[in-house]
Amino acid sequence: MSFNIALNFEDGVTRFISCNVGEKVLDAAYRQKVNLPMDCSDGVCGTCKCHCASGEYNLGDDFLEDALSEDEAQQRLVLTCQMVPDSDCVIDVPVPAAACKTGIGSFEGTVIRSEALTPSAIELVIALDKGVDFLPGQYVNIQIPGGTQVRAYSFSSLPGDTQASFLIRNVPGGMMSTWLGQHAKAGDVLTLTGPMGSFYLRPALRPILMLAGGTGLAPFLAMLRQLAKTPAEQPITLLYGVTKDTDLVMVEALNELAARLPNLTWLPVVTDEASTCPQKGYVTDHFSEELLNQGEVDVYLCGPPPMVDAVLRSFRERQITPANFHYEKFTPSQNATDNAAA
Known part of the structure; x- marks a missing residue:
């Protein structure tokens, strides 16, 4: 048995490694030729400090507080030289992939x-x-x-x-x-x-609001398919915005996912005034108090830059700050350096 560990580097590159039961992440990475930052490898210096975005793990107590304080540990900062995963994990590594002698696959x-x-x-x-x-x-x-x-x-x-x-x-x-x-x-x-990319599904700890614009629906299909495999109890709402009725795609797939995920509600939103869709206008026109949940909501947004800007503006005007807000802008000629996510 082993665990799948996603190493997310600060330049957006993700490298997956396999970590055996009882094995420390630093050792597993080195075994697979990924040189994570380190100096002492004994929990003394803190050089290998990273952030665990999701997953369960054990740090033991063989490290100094100067290397990792109690407050840092509460914020899920970890020392990879001491971290032993108990499940699949996602780890944010605060250096570029090239600094760890790895790169894009x-x-x-x-x-x-x-x-x-x-x-x-x-x-x-x-x-x-x-x-x-x-x-x-x-x-x-x-x-x-x-x-x-x-x-x-x-x-x-x-x-x-x-x-x-x-x-x-x-x-x-x-x-x-x-x-x-x-x-x-x-x-x-x-x-x-x-x-x-840093736009990816996080653990579902509160209601989820997904906002898709056009072909920005793609990553949400991957997220929803994953959620259908490992269902979350939190309510999930997808607002899918397009220009015309004819722009709606993957409707059958979304209906099938809704049948598998009883806590999923998806609604098309069409800007064309001649549309037969019940929800006309822009996705921001259909933000309700229930959806925004006084800010206790995780928002995911993928769409063209004007849509991203409109959603950010709507949140400001409503004085709503989501607990988590992950977004990705795309343009027709997008490549790795054009990709913007937060």
């Missing part, structure tokens, strides 16, 4: 299909030799065949699946959109790098 996938779901959205499904670990919500860079340029897309599939899916905005004249629409065929080989 690279792998190949084979196109199964590229399908235009609507005039504005394409679903790309690829086969992988083996499942890829990632945190639901994270993205990879996909290299455009025939060139060196890449575009960043969030997984909509589950971590570890041997089929990976992506929901891609169809940009007229866009390099990836053009390739997918005019050239892609089953059997084509794609190169992907990642996973990356």
